[in-house]
Every structure is written in C-alpha cells, then in structure tokens.
Amino acid sequence: MKLRTTLVLALTALLAACATHPAPQARPAARAKADTDALVAKVRAAGAQGVELEVQPLRDPQVEDLRHEAEALEAARKFKSASEVLDLALAIVPGDPGLLQWQAELALQRRAWERAEALAIESFERGPKLGGLCRRNWATIGHARTQRGAVTAAEVAFRQGDSCTVAPPVRM
Template sequence: MFARLTVIFLALLLAACASTPAGPAPSEPAAVATASPAELVAQVRALGEHGHELEVQPLRDPQVEDLRAQAQAQEAAGKPKAAFDTLARALVISPGDPDLLQWQAELALLRRAWKQAEILAAQSFELGPKLGGLCRRNWATIGNARAMRGANEAAAVAHRQGESCTVSPPVRM
C-alpha cells in the first residue's frame, strides 16, 4: 500500500514539474481590433518569451549582427520603416532567416501593413522550427493581422494554432 502511494505521489510530482505555465493567452479577435499596433507587437513578443523551452540559435554573421543592432536602434527611435529596410539588407546576407522575417512581420504590424505582416510571419513559420517562441510569435502575428483586417474567424484559428507551438520539456530524473 505504501509503495503504491509513493508511486502515485512521484507520478504527480513529475507531472507537476513537467508542466509549463500557461503564459500570455492569445487575444480575442475583437480585442485585437481595438489595440494599437504597438500593443499588438508587445503582445506578440511576450508570447515569444515563454522561457521554459530549449531554443537553438545558430551562429550569426557579424555583418547581420551589426544590421540587427542598427534595426533595433531604429525601431527604438520610432522609425519602423527604416528598421524594416535595414532588416531587408540583413536578409540579403542571411536569406530566409526566420528570426529576421518575423521581426519584419512585427515591424509591418507597427506600420499597419496587415497583409504584409501576415505574409512575412507565414514565411518565417515555414522556414522556422515550428515550435517554441518563434512559432508562437508567428501565429500571434498572423492572428493579429487577420483580426485587424476583420477576418475574425481566421484570426481565432491562427491564435489556436499558436497554442500547439509549446512543447513541454522532457522529464529529467
């Protein structure tokens, strides 16, 4: 009897350790439609910072890193178009980089270029890992862009798709 209770307790303990926190919930399409572009981007980026997943980052070209820093400064200065163009130059050096494409998608949200944001996020998803923070950011961007265009049902589908990007870490003993 004691052994059976111990096994049940350990199983519950391991299950609790393996679960991940829920993280920010995707926005309802109706709420997204009233949000500012800056609020949309903040929500997208928050979904990418879940924090309990292993994410592999490839080595980056130093030229691309310089352009990323430049784009970050431009975005912070309130120049999303200049940052977008800087990232386009980085994509010439590192074509198909899903992180750069997603960043461009987020900048397109800031510029209210809803269709462009959706297309870039979809490209990033196709080229990316399809799991983890980048995946959640992809689907949140797609969902937010659709909601801003009034495609609420399609936005809800995208937000639900983003929920499948989270993978629980393996149980370690």
C-alpha cells in the first residue's frame, strides 16, 4: 500500500511538472484616439440627400431659433452648451428624431460613446426607417460601437445603414 501511495504521488508530481501555464494575455493595444470631427463628418455624409424623397415636417419657430443657437455653439466647439440648447428644444418637441440624432452626434464629439449610441437608437425608433436620418442613425451607432471596441456589432450597424436607402421605381 505504501508503495502504491508513493507511486501515485510520484506520478502526480511528474504530471504537475509537465503542465504548462497559460501564456500571459497581452494587453489590448490602446486604441488610437478617435478624431471626433472626422466621425461626425462621416455620419453627416451618410445622411446626405440620396435618391429617396424625404418629407420634412414644419418646424416650430421657437425650436428653429434654438437650432440656430445650437449650430453657432457647435461651430464654436462648445458641444456641451449646444447639447443643453438642444435639450431645451426637445422640451418643446419631445422625441423629435432629428434633434435626438443631433444630440447623438454631439455625444460623439464629447466621446460619450454609450450616450451617442442610445440617442441614435432612440432617434431611429422614433424616426423614419428610410432615408438620410436613418443612415445617420446607423452610422452613429456603428462609430460608437467601434470606439467601444464592439467591432462585430459595429459592422452589423454599418450594414444596417445600407438598408435605409431604397432605390426609386423604374420609370419607363
């Protein structure tokens, strides 16, 4: 019995010596700092007028004044202040998909990736599922996911944006 115990211990020690430790995991390479101006430019380019017909509702004059103020603040790179002005506009027209998308783009400028994605999703849910705004929604979602490291989910979002364009009917 003693020989058997000694043999088992020796084999266990031998096997333990042969075991390899997993290689230390390399730290993920630090992502290059995103050029937020380029990201927002790509989002807005995705929403450029396509071949589809887009209907724009009449805007409240009060909201239009706030839009102009937000544009000036954004041009001056005061993204937080521009966002606060858009919050005032959203208090007048709650859930406006265009304003929500603009908020999402300002969140991209501030590197608030989760907020940008959440606002773009809300804009998509409330807005048209086709056209320029739809493409901007999915481009924002894709860029926000890319910046968070969710590359596969970002690719899905970018592909989803392609479905926002509908070819016009063939005219004979």
